[in-house]
């Protein structure tokens with residue numbers, strides 16, 4: 001049984017397999033074709049202790065498109081720890097015998113690993129606090145490989161510390177030989193020293209012209225980033241760079257940026273469907 005808890009759990013061969021399946025699902029869906037029962041009789045449980053719109057809906061929709069079914073605890077905090085005193089371990093141990101795969105979001109770093117230790121079915125980590133969010137990072141790398149395959153420099157700006165995307169993305173940046181620039185105190189152990197650069201938001205203007213991908217993150221859990229993508233920054237960026245964002249957006253990404261041809265974040269969000277379908281297929285069909 002394979003879990004996806006971290007970027008570490010997806011190697012180069014897995015990426016190739018998942019991206020190839022995602023391409024096939026993308027083509028079929030864009031041609032309006034149905035995908036006939038790849039996962040009949042399989043059930044996905046989505047267990048979300050923290051709010052989500054795209055990830056939970058996206059996983060449930062992906063499973064339904066593959067011919068499987070879904071069950072959900074949308075606000076797991078209310079039905080478990082807080083009100084009934086049930087531990088995460090008890091919940092997972094008992095529910096995982098009823099379903100085939102669990103997609104889970106939980107506020108505590110390490111919670112996905114804890115769940116995997118007692119689970120009878122694969123766990124997909126849809127973020128464990130600020131620790132990791134491997135499926136989002138996979139969807140991000142898939143978007144880069146489609147929209148800007150020659151990208152070598154990815155710049156993350158915003159509340160890196162509280163956002164789990166960067167920790168997962170650096171695993172894939174290593175595989176795709178990318179350099180990561182980021183604002184703030186973040187130390188990606190996965191990348192060799194020459195392959196990442198920490199800068200301050202005050203110095204962003206001097207570095208932004210190097211980015212092939214500008215990836216913006218909003219503030220979470222009291223983050224204090226003051227960054228906002230302005231016309232001056234857009235002018236300083238490469239003409240063929242792309243702008244990405246995982247949503248939900250905040251003040252860092254004004255809506256008028258949507259009109260700029262470099263905005264790739266709606267495509268990035270759409271790619272989440274193909275990647276989630278490919279991940280479910282990868283875990284359950286093989």
Ligand code: CP
Nearest residue numbers: 052053054055246247
């Ligand atoms: N990108 C993302 O994780 O969105 P949600 O929090 O809405 O799931």
